[in-house]
Amino acid sequence: MKQHIIITLFLILGISAFAETRLPSRISEVTVYRSGAKLTNIASVRLTAGSNQIVFEKLPVDMNPNSVQVRIEGKADLLSAFFRRATIELNQPNGSAIKALQDSIETVNDRILRLVAENEVLSKEESSLQENQKRVGAGEKSTLSVNDWKEMTQYYRNRLAEIKNRQLDISFLRRKEDRLMAVMNERLSKLNRRETQTSGEIVLQIESATTQTLNISCIYFITKAYWTPAYDLRAEAVDKPLRMVYKAVVSQQSGFDWQGIKLKLSSARPLSDNNRPILTPQSIDYYVARYQPNLDDGLAAGRANSYNLSQVQTESRRDMAKPSAGPGDLGEVTDEETLEQPEESTSGEEFEITAPQTIVSGTEPQTVRYKEEQMEAIYQYHAVPKLDPGVFLLAKIPNYGRYGLLSGTAQIFFKDTYVGQSEIDTKTVSDTLLLSLGRDEDISIKRVKPTDLAYTPKFLNNYKRELVAYDIVIKNNKKIPINIEVLDQIPVSKQAEITVELEEKSGAQYTADFGKLLWRLEIPAFASKTLRFKYWLKYPKDKTVARP
Structure with missing residues (x-):
């Protein structure tokens, strides 16, 4: 029967004198x-009878x-x-490749030396020819016939031309060999x-009664990883x-690629050490408002992954959605619905990805699809013209x-058809999630001043009285x-001297505190509907009213 031993590790100073067995463990989950x-790393190890020192x-x-x-797993x-912490070598020198490259460099160097030697010989020959040509020209010309002089001059010309051409060839070959030498030296x-x-190591001292092979798992928490929901x-x-596809944007900076792992996603914020939480007394007092300056976004972003792991709590399962209001939401959401709740839950939901995943360290975040749901929805057209x-x-x-x-x-x-993005906010107590699916170009709406109303402002005692009207036309x-x-x-x-009196509302629900007019209508296919509302505005005639 297998014995499963789960032991919390504590930092132990000192180095063991036992010979180490180093395990190339694999990240499995x-x-x-x-x-x-x-992370869970697993490895299989051969233990001898007695004490064994194992290094993950x-x-x-x-x-x-x-x-x-x-x-x-075992006795x-x-x-x-x-x-x-330990320093590991990412590459091992290849002795055979180095030896072959060194031999090639020596061969190229020999060719360069031969070119240098040949160029020196040609230079000396050129100097000798030029010296002889000067000597003949100075004192020996009288002893030569015209034909001999022409033949000698032609010889000097031809030979010097051959020397120059060869020196040009040598210069070209030398540049080619120098470039090849530079490439090989860089490769070497x-x-x-x-x-x-720099990497981490877990050193285990294990006592075994017999020689045996068993499996060991090391489970540990790292900070440089995260996932964010997307849909x-x-x-x-x-x-x-509605069809909702759940996705996770996963990123990790551990320094090691996660190859073919079993991946799980959790909405919890784990208490990553194994010390039990201690509940301390909590006091309550009167609230005193204090000025709190806005933090710079960059500073806040820099602290996103810096925290005391023993103090981190899980995300609340009771978090509810804040409705994603359409444009011009005039108080449709109540104060209760917008009240954000503190995150107090210590549990979290977990999602398991069925297919093996590979998450590369240090690259752009990778998107993983983990769930799909069919959601019953109530559709409603909404307009604020x-x-x-x-x-x-x-x-x-x-x-x-x-x-x-x-x-x-x-x-x-x-x-x-892609219509845009919408933010899903689950941190309010409303039990209904409101999502905008974009504009519908098959429905038109406009808000205009009516043309059949002509009204001149009137003065009554010390007050001016105006009629304001609008038509809303829906097609x-x-x-x-x-x-x-x-x-x-x-x-x-906002002033007692200014009065607003609603006269016509075309059946709208009127909320006086907000001045809100709400119509809920059913409009047949290919039909139009006109809504009219008008109100009286009365204010002192010697004052100017700021128009909304």
Whole structure:
């Protein structure tokens, strides 16, 4: 029967005198958290009877030593363990390649020496010819016939030309050999260069009663890894469910590639050491407001992965969504719905990727797809013509907490057309998630002043009275009827001397505190609808009113 031993490691000073067995362990499983990751390295080792010193080498140097656990499958006892840093060589000099390159360099050098020697001989011959030519020209010309003189002159000319041509050839060959020599010397320098990297090692002292082969796993936590949620949100039609594709953007800077690992994603923020949490008294007092300056974004970003691991808590499972409001949301969301809740939960959801994954260290973040859901949605068209002359299609997802969403960015597709991005915020207590699916160009809306109303401002005692009116014209160019909500507003007075009196609202729901007008309409296919609202504005005639 296998005995599973899980022992927490503590930093132990000192070096063992036992001979070390170094294990080239393999990363088999990784659980990536929102900040940090838990890695599992496995190796098979041959133990002899007695005490054995085993070294798990080439591990991330940023691991937390207090987070390490060891699992031994077999009958053996772990006597001691400690973590240390070591310098490893990333490349080993290739002796045979170096010897062959050195021989090639020596051959090229011999050819260069021969070219240098030949050039020196040619230079001396050239000097000798020129000296003889001067001597003949000075005193021996009278003893030579014309033909002899011509033959001798032609000989000097031809020979000097041959010498110059050969010297040019030698110069060309020398440059070629010098370039080849430079390339080979650079290659030799690279072969002799030793590249090193600092890595971590876990040193285990294990007592075995017999000679045996068993498996050892080391589990530890590193800080230089994270994942962030991302989504693809696809809607085919307003009468079909939404299809949500869950993705994770994973990054790691451990210094070692994760090749073919079993990958898990966790929304928890782990307590990465193994010390039990201690609950201390918590006091409560009156709140005193204090000025808190804004932190520079760069400083905040720099601290993102710097934390005391024993104090990090997990992400709240009770986090709920903040509705992603359409343009001009005039108080549709209540104060309760926008109240953010503190993250107090100590649990987190975990997602396992079925296919083996490879996450390369130090490169751009890699995207992993881990889940897909069909979501029942209530579709609603939404428009605020005062702010935007467009009609937006919204999807309301009730009771969205059952889908395990986390805050992140969603790429939105409607009828296989990319329409933009939307932020999913799960940190509010609303149980309905509101997503914008973009504009619908088949529905037009405009807000205009009516042309059939002509009203001249009147003066009554010391007050001026004006009528303000607007028409909202909606045209449904679709083949099916639509449900649409339209928002507008009238101003809310902040002065007692200024009064605003709503006269006509075309059936809108009116919220006086906000001055909000809300219409919920059904418009048949290829039909139009005109909404009119108007209000009276009264203010002192000697004052000027700031128009909204």
